[in-house]
Amino acid sequence: MEKEIGKICAEGFTFFGKTNRLISHELKNILAIISETMGLLDELAELSENGMKLTPARLRSMSGSLIEEVERANAVIRCMNTFAHSVDEFIREVDLNEAVALTIQLIKLNPIGKAVKIEFLENGSHMIYTSPFFLENLLYHAFYFALSAAAAQKHIRVSLFADSNNAGVEISGIAPGGFKSFPTPPAELLVKTLGAEILPDSSSGKFYVVLPQKIPEGPAEALLAE
């Protein structure tokens, strides 16, 4: 058990670090846009003092894009804050809908999430009792794999399903024969920790991440044991 706890902790730290890296990269990109826009505004103002025409439309376009970037930064920070609160209570009631929405926001910060479209077809709350942090970690691996193995349309669709025993995530848009490399060893570790299952349906380019309504006793619960 100790070895399993060590492995799952290492995977969790890796995920936490990776996510922080993605967020800081996105914020630096936003700051770079704001910096270039402000710099250009300043230079255009100087040129207008020397007689060059600076139209209100140009000014509005630039101030508009500054507002957009501030809103973009705010969305990223909100996402960072929600993610950081994933470890407040290590195991608790989790809305799968919210966990999927958050993880999709995170994967969209990865360069691959900008190259391939990922769409979440939301259909209401599905509450399960699990570890929100390790759930987001597993979903991140699943979405990363899906984006890497996307079919030619480059469009991954994500939706939820639930019955009395299980809830889960359906991920479609995978290229034929694309299932050979998933689950990866870290994803397999998370599957075991959460008591989940990965069910591929290669004929329709889909796979399912099936989650129990309640996390089984195991390394995640043992992390909390005194």
Added chain:
Amino acid sequence: MKLLLVDDEEKFVSRLAERLELRGFQADWATTIEDALARVSAEKYDIAVLDVKMPSMSGIDLKNRIEKITPGIKFIFITGHGSEKDYDTVCQEAVCCIIKPFKIEALVEQIEQAFKR
């Protein structure tokens, strides 16, 4: 001096190009690998300023593709990633690597130095 700027953030790269034009450089820009390669095939650039992380290809891979089309072109990398290891790796592939956000004077200085080499 003719520059090609490549970054997937359109607002960033277009404004940077405009500011460089105000300083007397001829600066074209691209937001995709395909557009960047098309421009390099059609025009001869002295220096390419490349983002290290692009959605469909790394800046280093793009550099290798551009070098085959335009031997002798100089490269400057720009990045929002800050690990020392990444930074050192990228620096070995180019004249220099500048971390976003940066002051335009820092980029202009590196462009002028690269051109003199």
